[in-house]
Amino acid sequence: MEQMATFARATLTDLPAIVAIYNQNIAGHMVTADLAPVTVVERRPWFEAYSDAYPLWVLKDEIAVIGWVGLEPFYGRAAYAHTAEISLYIDQDQTHHGFGQASLDFVQTQLPRLRINTLLAYVFSHNLPSAKLFAKNGFETWGHLPDVAVLDKQLRSLDILGRHYL
Template sequence: MSITFEYATQADLPTITAIYNQSIPGRLATADLEPVSVASKQAWFNEFNPKSRPIWLMKDGDTIAGWVSLESFYGRPAYVHTTEISIYIDERYRHHGLGQKALNFVFSQLTDLDIDTLVAFVFHHNLPSIGLFKKNGFETWGHLPDVADMGDRLRSLDILGRRFK
């Protein structure tokens, strides 16, 4: 499988939303409890900019296998060089190393984007994602115990981070 990366466009938002919605039932990757609509993701999508806060598609030929985004952290000017990373992979492509490919690609783009710090918000029980980030030099910078009411149980959130300068 040869994965390529390209910037997401408005036309890709329905697929981005569908891949995001696939993660909701597993209660591992998002705090949304019900599927979200394309319309509800529009304002979020509009915040992305290829020059500073990109969202990239991971493509297997013409098929979107997942996406990775860098979005502003905390929305204050002093955090301009820090972004939150999110990775979502289509269920048909999970467990094929795409998370690592996404991180490798993002790392190669940070200098051009003038980003020196990445943070990831990961549920404490999401061991595959925590393992991926830790394997790539991320450290636990925070632990928020039982902050997410997932309907059947409370879940904790870890803040993972890595500086690149």
């Protein structure tokens, strides 16, 4: 049975939970290219870069933040204003409860208001759970960058997954 969660714009008080969830994923070398945990202080400029045009949301259950999803500008040029990069992280204790799917469903409802019609996701090729989630939601591989990262002393490839929402 899927659990219920609500989405809300992230506030500065959510940043410690956002960072904690992000840091959970570093050791596994499947989700992020960071190799060491980050701090709240280090992530504050990243957090403050989110805006009304490219928001950051948290997923909350009845008790706490259990995940986050954010949209960031792609490439920073005006012609790409309707394209965004999506980042999605779920607390490791909350995976396999449908929160990833719920996050993509929620973001899709926000795209018309944000005037975003293309989403890109950067997913390591060996991150099969994320690749499967995005593929299930109509994302296709638009790019493959072979052996561009070294994670746990292994070369890893990065896929650029994309979907148009026209």
